[in-house]
Amino acid sequence: MQFECPLPQADHDRVQIAHGAGGRLSRELMATVFMPALNNPVLAELDDQARLILPPGRVAFTTDTYVITPLFFPGGNIGELAVHGTVNDLAVGGAVPRFLSAGFVLEEGFPLADLQLIVSSLGQAAAKAGVSVVTGDTKVVQKGQCDGVFINTSGIGEIREGIDVSCRHLQPGDRLILSGTLADHGIAVLCAREGLSMQMSVESDSASLNAMISAVLEVFPGIHAMRDPTRGGAAATLNELASASGVGIVLEEEAIPVHPEVRGACELLGIDPLTVANEGKVIIAVPSNGADAVLDALRRDVHGKNAAVIGEAVGDHPGVVVMRTAYGSRRVVEMPLGEQLPRIC
Amino acid sequence: MKYIDEYRNPDLVRLLLEQIDNAVSRPWTIMEICGGQTHAIVRHGLDQLLPSSIRLVHGPGCPVCVTPLEMIDRAHTIAAMPGVIFTTFGDMLRVPGSHQDFFSVRSRGADVRFVFSPLEALQIARDNPRHEVVFLAVGFETTAPGNAMAIKQAATEGLGNFSALSSQVLVPPAMRAILSSPDNLVQGFLAAGHVCTITGLCDYFPVAETYGVPIVPAGFEPVDLLNAVLKVVEMLEAGETGVVNAYERVVSRDGNAGALRVMDDVFEIADRTWRGIGVIARSGLRIREKYAAFDAERKFDVGHIEPKESSLCMSGDVLRGILQPEACPAFGKQCTPLSPLGAPMVSGEGACAAYYRYQRAWGA
Amino acid sequence: MCLAIPGKLIAISQEHGLKMGSVDISGSVTRACLEYVPDIQVGQYTIVHAGFALKIIDEAEAAESMQVWNELLRAEAEERSARERR
Numbered sequence A: 001m002q003f004e005c006p007l008p009q010a011d012h013d014r015v016q017i018a019h020g021a022g023g024r025l026s027r028e029l030m031a032t033v034f035m036p037a038l039n040n041p042v043l044a045e046l047d048d049q050a051r052l053i054l055p056p057g058r059v060a061f062t063t064d065t066y067v068i069t070p071l072f073f074p075g076g077n078i079g080e081l082a083v084h085g086t087v088n089d090l091a092v093g094g095a096v097p098r099f100l101s102a103g104f105v106l107e108e109g110f111p112l113a114d115l116q117l118i119v120s121s122l123g124q125a126a127a128k129a130g131v132s133v134v135t136g137d138t139k140v141v142q143k144g145q146c147d148g149v150f151i152n153t154s155g156i157g158e159i160r161e162g163i164d165v166s167c168r169h170l171q172p173g174d175r176l177i178l179s180g181t182l183a184d185h186g187i188a189v190l191c192a193r194e195g196l197s198m199q200m201s202v203e204s205d206s207a208s209l210n211a212m213i214s215a216v217l218e219v220f221p222g223i224h225a226m227r228d229p230t231r232g233g234a235a236a237t238l239n240e241l242a243s244a245s246g247v248g249i250v251l252e253e254e255a256i257p258v259h260p261e262v263r264g265a266c267e268l269l270g271i272d273p274l275t276v277a278n279e280g281k282v283i284i285a286v287p288s289n290g291a292d293a294v295l296d297a298l299r300r301d302v303h304g305k306n307a308a309v310i311g312e313a314v315g316d317h318p319g320v321v322v323m324r325t326a327y328g329s330r331r332v333v334e335m336p337l338g339e340q341l342p343r344i345c
Numbered sequence B: 001m002k003y004i005d006e007y008r009n010p011d012l013v014r015l016l017l018e019q020i021d022n023a024v025s026r027p028w029t030i031m032e033i034c035g036g037q038t039h040a041i042v043r044h045g046l047d048q049l050l051p052s053s054i055r056l057v058h059g060p061g062c063p064v065c066v067t068p069l070e071m072i073d074r075a076h077t078i079a080a081m082p083g084v085i086f087t088t089f090g091d092m093l094r095v096p097g098s099h100q101d102f103f104s105v106r107s108r109g110a111d112v113r114f115v116f117s118p119l120e121a122l123q124i125a126r127d128n129p130r131h132e133v134v135f136l137a138v139g140f141e142t143t144a145p146g147n148a149m150a151i152k153q154a155a156t157e158g159l160g161n162f163s164a165l166s167s168q169v170l171v172p173p174a175m176r177a178i179l180s181s182p183d184n185l186v187q188g189f190l191a192a193g194h195v196c197t198i199t200g201l202c203d204y205f206p207v208a209e210t211y212g213v214p215i216v217p218a219g220f221e222p223v224d225l226l227n228a229v230l231k232v233v234e235m236l237e238a239g240e241t242g243v244v245n246a247y248e249r250v251v252s253r254d255g256n257a258g259a260l261r262v263m264d265d266v267f268e269i270a271d272r273t274w275r276g277i278g279v280i281a282r283s284g285l286r287i288r289e290k291y292a293a294f295d296a297e298r299k300f301d302v303g304h305i306e307p308k309e310s311s312l313c314m315s316g317d318v319l320r321g322i323l324q325p326e327a328c329p330a331f332g333k334q335c336t337p338l339s340p341l342g343a344p345m346v347s348g349e350g351a352c353a354a355y356y357r358y359q360r361a362w363g364a
Numbered sequence C: 001m002c003l004a005i006p007g008k009l010i011a012i013s014q015e016h017g018l019k020m021g022s023v024d025i026s027g028s029v030t031r032a033c034l035e036y037v038p039d040i041q042v043g044q045y046t047i048v049h050a051g052f053a054l055k056i057i058d059e060a061e062a063a064e065s066m067q068v069w070n071e072l073l074r075a076e077a078e079e080r081s082a083r084e085r086r
Helices: A024-038 A078-091 A112-129 A184-192 A210-219 A233-245 A260-269 A288-299 B010-023 B035-044 B069-079 B102-107 B118-127 B144-157 B171-179 B193-199 B204-211 B222-238 B257-266 B289-294 B315-319 B351-362 C059-085
Strands: A059-066 A095-107 A132-141 A149-159 A175-178 A225-227 A248-252 A283-286 A308-314 A321-324 A330-332 B028-032 B054-058 B084-089 B111-115 B132-139 B162-169 B188-192 B214-218 B267-274 B278-287 C005-015 C018-025 C028-033 C045-049 C052-056
Touching: A024 A112, A024 A132, A059 A078, A078 A095, A078 A112, A078 A149, A078 A210, A095 A112, A095 A210, A112 A132, A112 A149, A175 A288, A184 A260, A210 A288, A225 A233, A233 A248, A233 A283, A233 A321, A260 C005, A260 C018, A260 C028, A283 A288, A288 A308, A330 B035, B010 B222, B010 C059, B028 B035, B028 B222, B035 B054, B035 B188, B035 B222, B035 B351, B054 B222, B069 B084, B069 B102, B069 B132, B069 B162, B084 B102, B084 B118, B102 B111, B111 B118, B118 B132, B118 B144, B118 B162, B132 B144, B144 B162, B144 B257, B144 B289, B144 C052, B162 B267, B162 B289, B171 B188, B171 B204, B171 B278, B188 B193, B188 B222, B193 B214, B193 B257, B193 C045, B193 C052, B204 B214, B214 B222, B257 B267, B278 B289, B315 B351, C018 C045, C028 C045, C028 C052
Parallel strands: A095 A132, A248 A321, B028 B054, B028 B188, B084 B111, B084 B132, B132 B162, B188 B214
Antiparallel strands: A059 A149, A095 A149, A175 A283, A175 A308, A225 A283, A248 A308, A321 A330, B162 B278, B267 B278, C005 C018, C005 C045, C018 C028, C045 C052
């Protein structure tokens, strides 16, 4: 006996299983939600693959999956985050981001109006960053099998001639520069969590940094390493850099920029701002003779106006990150073990 | 940040360090019993700045570290029961029980949520009338008033689906237990400033007198902590004993009467097991009979619990200040923050975790 | 235990029969139960632990102690410049 899925009730407000099935509803979703937001000649061909021409040379390729909750948070939503994160991952490798793919997993029952907002944000973020979403996919899972929306974006970029950045390239003497205030994103998202009853005016710093990074590489192509301190915060990134390069890192506590409101929230929750996620910041390791130029270039950009030198790489204690306090004492900045949770102790 | 930044002033820190240096003439061992103070000392590296003749020892001041294994296992068992929403402070989520931690309980389908306040847990109970909402009430006397208020409020509102699992402990009995141990090395105490904010100082005078030690309630910022160390050192050098308040902007002799009243209404004093130390008489708080309906220990039958402690873990000696963490044979080998054998290596301000971090900066 | 942070009370309200307040900590605002500081007024400082205000900060006492320290620092600075002048 053959069972056929009966024609779904016309519930025009919400995502249904059929939206992911490849049939009429899928095409309707494509036409009404995705194409208007993401339209470009390659995507408009609606083929099973995007066919691209890349200039000769090295290519950077990255992927990331976004499962953040809440989907809408102060300063952004999952749609734009899905662009910023992947664009930044390419940019910190010295690549010019060009093309993105976007794969969506939608939960049955998810409000279409919210999906519209998310995809529209994604499209706007892509346009602003100068990238095209050239291919994508949408699947729908039963209610309860995902948290509203999951998005995967993969990105391709062209690595500039003469740029060779890597987490293994830090040398003792390199200055470590942070492009702005720490912990804005993670704390904004945490405070938006119901029940925590905390309010802040600081929002997520979610942003595409490729233009800013381009400007930096223009003035000083000899950067050794760049990384964006997302999950695990600056602590994770700095530990990764120290380990990969086999150098020690010493940070100056007084030099690390943190917004006063974020600082207050971190003190109250007992969270170290160094361990909190950022979505619009970059850490740059640069030989000392390039530090001033890089700092200037960052500060001229709206996303880098609070840039500061926060420390340096050293030959001592390889692989270990140490914080120097205002009093001259030291503590180790550990690789965060997992989720940073508010504590009462 | 007002009332924080002034107490982190590097010039004042330097001034106090000089005064301590001038005051000290021989070695002294001073203990703080407060996880928050341990954390502050490590965060600001204060023990590195003090003269080497002063040994600052971290006592059993971390409620995470001293919650008995049996209680943690009980909490995990209740959390795994169907229909239960289990709520806890974030500190407890990673603490291993005999077989698992809350993350592994959650990964098997349990609804475990961290809360910042017991009032959040109450709200979850209001929002989920068909679920049993259990709150893990750990803490010292600082946290007990809030926990008490939540239970009292649940009773007032008739929130029959809310209950608390009480694992609360008191500081003065722990001090007595440490001081009366034959191998005790502690000569003076920094008392927990926020505990004293609630309880006042009355319980500490008899301890100071009986055991002949200085006890100085201390705050949590570098200036507060060093000021307190200075006062302890001055008293030790002069052979003085007693209680001297170094946190006067919030600690008063009588404490917070309203908080003590509500605590007394909801809780009664009971014997408690301290993980790694053993039973200390009259050192904990148990929910009174009149609030039995809100006591998760009475409400949920967890069957027989057989706690399995690591035979290698020497946290008891560490918590009493007798053993330095790095002297434990398992330290850094079988026992690391990633694979902890006992609570002092798990908790952010456990003594063993603190030493582990410090050591890594300078090599073994 | 004891992570309790000082902040300024900026508003008072009632929730479920409990006296509640909004406490400003360096610009971020948290809700705290004020039942244990029944006499607190807007504008006063308190310490907040796990969602509860525990005590009104004695600002006069704090100012007094801080003044003593600041005077010591001032005296020290004067002595240092006197030495430098010699």
